[in-house]
Amino acid sequence: MKVLIIGGGGVVGQKLGKALAARGELRGAPISRLVLADMAEAPVFDAPFPVETATCDISDPASMERVIDADTDVIFLLAAVVSAQAEEDFDLGYRINVDGTKNVLERCRALGTKPVVVFTSSIAVFGGEVPQPFTDHSALNPQISYGAQKAIGEILLNDYSRRGFVDGRGFRLPTISIRPGKPNRAASGFMSSIFREPLQGQSANCPVDRDFPHFYLSPRKCVENLIKGAELEQAALGKCPSMTMPGRVWTIGQMVDAMTAVAGPEPASRITWEPQPELAAILEGWRMDIRPEKALQLGLEADESFEDNIRYFLEDDIQR
Amino acid sequence: MKVLIIGGGGVVGQKLGKALAARGELRGAPISRLVLADMAEAPVFDAPFPVETATCDISDPASMERVIDADTDVIFLLAAVVSAQAEEDFDLGYRINVDGTKNVLERCRALGTKPVVVFTSSIAVFGGEVPQPFTDHSALNPQISYGAQKAIGEILLNDYSRRGFVDGRGFRLPTISIRPGKPNRAASGFMSSIFREPLQGQSANCPVDRDFPHFYLSPRKCVENLIKGAELEQAALGKCPSMTMPGRVWTIGQMVDAMTAVAGPEPASRITWEPQPELAAILEGWRMDIRPEKALQLGLEADESFEDNIRYFLEDDIQR
Ligand SMILES: NC(=O)c1ccc[n+]([C@@H]2O[C@H](COP(=O)([O-])OP(=O)(O)OC[C@H]3O[C@@H](n4cnc5c(N)ncnc54)[C@H](O)[C@@H]3O)[C@@H](O)[C@H]2O)c1
Ligand SMILES: NC(=O)c1ccc[n+]([C@@H]2O[C@H](COP(=O)([O-])OP(=O)(O)OC[C@H]3O[C@@H](n4cnc5c(N)ncnc54)[C@H](O)[C@@H]3O)[C@@H](O)[C@H]2O)c1
Secondary structure (H helix, E strand, O other): OEEEEEOOOOHHHHHHHHHHHHHOEEOOEEOOEEEEEEOOOOOOOOOOOOEEEEEOOOOOHHHHHHHOOOOEEEEEEOOOOOHHHHHHOHHHHHHHHHHHHHHHHHHHHHHOOOOEEEEEEEHHHOOOOOOOOEOOOEOOOOOOHHHHHHHHHHHHHHHHHHOOOOEEEEEEEOEEOOOOOOOOOOHHHHHHHHHHHHHOOOOEEOOOOOOOEEEEEOHHHHHHHHHHHHHOOHHHHOOOOEEEOOOEEEEHHHHHHHHHHHHOOHHHHOEEOOOOHHHHHHHHOOOOOEOOHHHHHOOOOOOOOHHHHHHHHHHHOOOO | OEEEEEOOOOHHHHHHHHHHHHHOEEOOEEOOEEEEEEOOOOOOOOOOOOEEEEEOOOOOHHHHHHHOOOOEEEEEEOOOOOHHHHHHOHHHHHHHHHHHHHHHHHHHHHHOOOOEEEEEEEHHHOOOOOOOOEOOOEOOOOOOHHHHHHHHHHHHHHHHHHOOOOEEEEEEEOEEOOOOOOOOOOHHHHHHHHHHHHHOOOOEEOOOOOOOEEEEEOHHHHHHHHHHHHHOOHHHHOOOOEEEOOOEEEEHHHHHHHHHHHHOOHHHHOEEOOOOHHHHHHHHOOOOOEOOHHHHHOOOOOOOOHHHHHHHHHHHOOOO
């Protein structure tokens, strides 16, 4: 069982690799080799099997020829340009997120080996006037180019799967919180930073009210779900292998209260609550009620409580 | 007002051109020039303005540079590889229907003139386990590559519109019946041929039962709707400029009875009713109940009755 993580140097890719190392097997077979492919050399870690790195660019078909070979059984396709960047650089977003995804699928088609391809879409595919809650049967109506590119990726994955070129499964990731690492400039950054920074002794600003509802998942559960997603039988996916990954709708207030329940009152006191008028319109579009019914039926899971998300962060990621 | 019809030599393109000739104006301004662009030289017709032809291939960006210029105010993008061919030749379908559509949008973006682009999608974007009726808020879940390509075309159109590169509007055409011309090999061919051939004195086979329901529109109403679609104000389109064009769900039995009501009992007696087991699975997926609510609210229309479709065929298209 040879596993390839494209985007293996990213936040989800690294955690997924380590989870695979801890498990040692996938789809009932021992993992014989794990390749972490990314733009730059990805960090490696200990595992009961060889962990290799490869540099690649999914927007370059030749690079995909080098990285995906006839022995590759399972591909996690995580490489992407994220939302703010795709909105800023229109051509780059389409080149990486659409042409890049197609290059991966085309390489699999050329090989004829029908590998399992796990694609990471996003809830940014939802929006506009489509009535909530958003279910697996709701129209994809993205209101940012990143969401449009992910929606196209899903349709490509579904069609390549139907044609038998890959055994694809796509999961719309909820907003991952608490995301480890440095604060970033993405509009969604506050959704992690209002917990991460205060828990690490720093302050952070929240630009929305306590009653703001959104759809969240912890990094730990995300990785567990990607592994479960890879293990599903193709027949169980029915006539649409792309679906929303489980998550839960929490309000910011519930999440802050969960932090207080787990870590005491101090972290919450480090949050400032200043509206950011320049973000208001975008954030209004993120008041999302989402029902991930299909994936729940297939055995994927959300966090039980946001207290869990806080505990996972303290166990897995906190930097002191 | 310069109007360009890409795919202007096709069935819809020709009828649309003639309807524009009869009107003389579009979006409140007289038409000064109409260009019919197609792979081969399109037939021309009389009009109160110059009608030109251009040969082009939408899959070639250079060809789009020649055909779309800064004076082009309204573009009807009808050129496409149709369903059976796109299923047979996977690469061709993506090259024409996806890359070709993107080439048109990219050319408009490069010009910076934000022309109106009317895109023809298809109800083939619907399918799978998504519950019926299919509304404008239903997931696009195509079960053929042609439908996947049209769904991607819609998402591209919507995103290019949101970004202000074009003033796009997309319409999912119902199955057009009665389609004039020669019988073709498409699985949907019988949906026109069981009327067209009998009304022209020939026999035709119907592979489904009388109770088979599907979503239809006459060519005449289709063209009227494309013109109305071009005239909508962008603000009226809201946060999703792609929608289902009005049509109505009729059963084959209702349609045959309508033919008898208009043309007497003889044509219906020329229909044979032989199931085609090799088509059964495809046809099962076409039992479609569709609600085109948004376009109806915007003033587009379906045929009042299938008797109308029969009469339009007798007036516009019958070949004796
Ligand atoms: N984290 C979230 O909240 C979230 C939410 C929804 C969807 N997603 C999706 O999940 C996936 C993983 O997210 P993440 O948080 O790990 O992102 P990340 O930015 O941490 O990791 C993405 C990795 O992809 C790599 N990459 C970018 N372009 C590449 C290219 N052309 N070729 C090869 N590698 C390239 C980057 O170098 C990076 O290491 C992405 O597809 C993302 O769009 C994430
Ligand atoms: N007729 C229907 O029932 C129906 C239903 C749903 C959607 N549609 C869509 O409506 C549009 C028009 O349909 P139609 O019935 O007139 O089809 P048609 O096949 O009669 O006409 C399409 C025209 O496009 C031209 N064309 C094909 N590839 C081209 C290319 N690469 N460059 C330039 N021109 C090219 C063809 O030469 C043809 O003249 C198509 O986009 C079709 O997919 C039609």
